[in-house]
Amino acid sequence: MARPKRKRLIQSPPTVEGFRPFGVPVGNLEPVVLLYEEYEALRLMDYENMKQEDAAKEMSVSRPTFTRVYRKARVSIAKALVEGKAIFIDGGNFHATDFWYRCEDCFRLNMGEKAVKYCFYCSSPALKRLDQNE
Template sequence: MPNQRRQRKIQSPPPMDGFKPYGVRMKNMEKVILLFEEYEAIRLIDHEDLNQEEAAARMDVSRPTFTRIYKKARQTVAKALVEGKALLIEGGTYISENYWVRCGKCSKLTTAPDPVQNCPHCHSDKMKNIHQPE
């Protein structure tokens, strides 16, 4: 029987929901999904310049598990770039210590240790919950 999948620690969500090729309407595009933990793997390795051992420790997973997450993330990004598909960042098996909310008016992302009722940028009350800690 396989081990139960561990929740992967994510520091914060990406500042955007995804990317799409320039000049093509989103409704006409095929989409690929990059999971939050895959985004986090790319962020830790390629943006923060950590090695895989350090990145695995930050996400609270084994190094082999981290390697699989990172490999799948690279393949997903490559597919979007090479095949001209939209890249949506969502879902996965993850935990975070903060609440993640996006404003429905200005689209800004906010992370906070406590629930947020109003946007700190435009003061709107149209907040969409993306993640809440368990």
């Protein structure tokens, strides 16, 4: 039986749900999906400028797993840039140590150590949980 994939630890959720290119009618947009752990791998390597070994530790995965996730992230981003596709940051196999929500009214991220029922910014109850994935 295959060993279940270990969940990758992510420090914080992406600030936006995705990106879309200029000059392409919205109806023709085909998205590339970037998983949360792929976003995190890019963030650690190319934004935080970490070494792969340290980034792998940060995400609680082996170095080969990290390399695979990071490579897939770069391929997806390159594909979106070259082919003019939108990028959706969604899903994946990850866990977090705190609670993340996106407010469906003001679209801001709400993060904290405890579960919340209302948006910190606009008090809306329309919060979508982001730190869990099925």
